[in-house]
Amino acid sequence: MEFNKDYISELLNLYEEGETSLKQEQELKLYFSSEVYDKEFEPYAKLFKFFELESKTEMEDQVTGNEKTSSSFWINIAATLCIALGGLWFYDHYQTQQEMKEARQAFETTQNALNLLSSNMNDGLEKLEYVEVFRTQKNKLIK
Amino acid sequence: MTSEIYSRQVLPLQDKIFRFSRRLLSSEVTAKDATQDVLLKLWKLRKQLNDIKNIEAYAMTMTKNHCYDLLKSKHSRTLELVHSNYTKPGSSLDSQIEARDEASIVSKLINELPEQQRAIIQLRDVEQFSNQEIEEIMGLNSTSVRVALSRARKKIMNELKKTSAYGIQ
Incomplete structure (x- = not known):
């Protein structure tokens, strides 16, 4: 790439006056990025290299942000699964608990009923002793 | 849509x-x-x-x-108003350090400019907006854009010429 030194210095003058067009500034950028610029223009080279560098900086956190969202996506799924499984297990557990409780209650009521029945039976048996006495007396008389 | x-x-x-x-x-x-x-x-x-x-x-x-x-x-x-050293990942270590030193000097110089000149330099020299667009963005007329641009560039170049003349990096 051949650049005339006079031409470049003229462009730089215009540049400082704010009179260069975007196209001319492009030429300057190209000239200074070629690494064969005249050492006389070193300070300008710094400036143009900086502009080049600066125009390429990106907002870094976008990439990491994407990674984060993809990992948090899986974490979300894992958390959802945990909650769902936990809920299922708890529901199951609660239901068996409830069944056990009902069964125990039924058992207790049955036991109470049977107790009542047996105590009534015992009462009845006591009364039956009179019949026994009556029968022995009757046997004595009839024999 | x-x-x-x-x-x-x-x-x-x-x-x-x-x-x-x-x-x-x-x-x-x-x-x-x-x-x-x-x-x-x-x-x-x-x-x-x-x-x-x-x-x-x-x-x-x-x-x-x-x-x-x-x-x-x-x-x-x-x-x-913290000035952070703007680095760019990649490139070899040497050139990276060198580039960072130079870049941070220029960056510092730009940050020392008045707000408006800073904005205009950024828009024009980094993002390459046309003067017309800059007028629109900054709400200025064409003369003030050109004057501000020229002042900013001259000021930065003065400082840069000084540092390279003294050999200060």
Whole structure:
């Protein structure tokens, strides 16, 4: 790439006056990025290299942000699964608990009923002793 | 449909918005926040983006206004004007260090300029907006843009010539 030194210095003058067009500034950028610029223009080279560098900086956190969202996506799924499984297990557990409780209650009521029945039976048996006495007396008389 | 316009035309501007607000706010973190805010504002306005001729300039105007608001409201209070060394990942270590030293000098010089000149230098020399677009973004006429640009460039070059003459890096 051949650049005339006079031409470049003229462009730089215009540049400082704010009179260069975007196209001319492009030429300057190209000239200074070629690494064969005249050492006389070193300070300008710094400036143009900086502009080049600066125009390429990106907002870094976008990439990491994407990674984060993809990992948090899986974490979300894992958390959802945990909650769902936990809920299922708890529901199951609660239901068996409830069944056990009902069964125990039924058992207790049955036991109470049977107790009542047996105590009534015992009462009845006591009364039956009179019949026994009556029968022995009757046997004595009839024999 | 409207969200398509947004992702096609607004999202690619993210880095430009970020660089511009970083230049104005001088803080990486605040600039990131500001970028998010501006993108959010544009998202809310996505239905009107159809009617805007130059979305890029519109986004930059919005960024400028947002940053000025931030500076106005926080200048006296909490906003830290921290200068961070802007590095770029990649490239070999030597050239990286060298580039960083030089870049940080220039970056520092630019940050020492008045707000308006800083903004104009950023828009013109980094983002390569045309003078007309800059007039629109900054709300200035063509003469003041050119004068501000020329002042900023002269000032930076003076300082750069001084440092290289003294051999100070």
